[in-house]
Amino acid sequence: MPENFNFSSPPFDLLRPTERAQLSEALSVGYYAAGETLLEAGAAVPCLFIMLKGVVEERGEDGKLFAQYAGEDLFDIRGLFSGSSKHAYRAVEESITYELPASVFHQLCGANSAFARFFQADLAAKRQLARREGQNLAEFILTRIAREHLLPAIEVSADLPLGDAARLQLSRGADALLVRQESGLGIVTRTDLMRAHFRDGLAEEHAIGPLAHGPLACVALGDFLFDAMILMTRQRIERVAVQEDGEIIGLLHLTQVLSLFSTHSHVLALRIARAETEEELRAAAETLHTLIATLSGNGIRLRFIMQLVSTLNEQLLERLFELQVPLALRSHCCLIVMGSEGRAEQLLKTDQDNALILAEGFPLEQGLALMERFSEALLSFGYPPCPGGVMASRPEWCKSLAAWQRELTQTQLEGNPEQLLRLSILADAWPVAGNRQLFDALRQGLNRFVEDGERWLDDVAAAALQFDTPLTFLGQLKTQEERLDVKRGGIFPIVHGCRVLALREGLEARGTLARLEALKARGVLDENLADNLAESFELFLQLRLVQQLAGNRDGREQGLDVTRLSRHERDMLRFGLHAVKKFKQSLARQFHLETR
Known part of the structure; x- marks a missing residue:
């Protein structure tokens, strides 16, 4: 019987001396090789497992990871109460466990109510988590477009008289008509017909063709309703056509979407689009926090929140740009964002990370003056200045396209650390306002860098290894005064590693998740990793x-x-950091960084 069992660790510190003796007498030690199964799904649970060394994973039948257990963690509590294990438990590495027989575990719970309450509280937390996961599946964010969501799609010819079109809409209960034109399908809404007749005075005999808007925005049957909402938000429209096998089968209206999703994100997008002053725009920006908190509180998956918030942030920046930059100048410059904004991963307001590309002949002094005012406005909206000075109000981030291209060429030739840092920042650039063709030319320059300057990519990749992964030698979380820097230890290595791999592969995928998917598809990264x-x-x-x-x-x-x-969150955090550690090892091999 082991003599060094830790009785100071909860809940064993609740046991009385006689109960501790009972536990000590019954306790045994289990040894498991890497890959060995401790418990199969559906099997009877013979004991309470108490981790002493190694790592054990809990996975469902579909392979989904539920938890990871290491030093002094306990499992399978749920199985001990229900009689069988719901999930499978397997050793990730060589593992040693203390094992308390189920019969003794239940005797101790029956004799010591405080000891029993510890496990019952843990079990209640697991049930609450399971209920929340089930509810998430019913949330709007995972609802797919179905036929019952659709309004009729009625296609008419461009020469149909306005009066006949209005009567057709009324008789069929339609909100809009699809108009066949030489350039393709356009759309005429009920509001279009009313304005044409009552405001513009068009006669009933007037053909509806000139009233049609195009091109038609389309989604597919079975797509997420969320995707349709993103499309409506981006294009500032209220209807999209729904296709099945390339044929339009109906229209989806904004009201249908909002009836299932009440965070008012589209209303916020309209407030941004209609803002006529910086004060109105600032008021709209202040509601972003509320939207994010609402979505997060309802259990909406983070990648969907990031997509939505990114779209709204882009529209906010574009509208501010339009309010401040005269119309005659907008086609001669392009505002780009970088960092988390450029990757569409920003949630709460972080530092300003932006730059300006100027067309030839645009005075640099004028561009800097415009961006100085732009930066001050963003500061008043709650976006603090970038400590590293990555802002379009600084000369090094506001220059002509030719100057940007010269910088890339110089980086190819010299590859000094400061140049490579700026290159990695530019790799996340995304256009949000102005002449986007200027950005396309800059992006082509980045692609050419890989062809001519690949020898410097090893130096760029090395930055992903500069921070230690916050895990102890035994694989536990490594904290400093109970805090863990998850950006340096977890987020940055993934973001930067994916960024440099995408740069090497010539991928134009935007964002870390999209880059991971593309790298997996190309075989650059193992599918499981x-x-x-x-x-x-x-x-x-x-x-x-x-x-x-x-x-x-x-x-x-x-x-x-x-x-x-929670215990579950700590388990998952530890698992995630182990994945980061493996990724860093993969980067070190791919970029020959093992000896650095």
């Missing part, structure tokens, strides 16, 4: 967001208070 990294990346952002929303809502706050995490 890529999937684990995607889940870990979302987890890191989710844990950070929850604590930020509960605090001062500062998007720059990176540290996690590990004491505020």
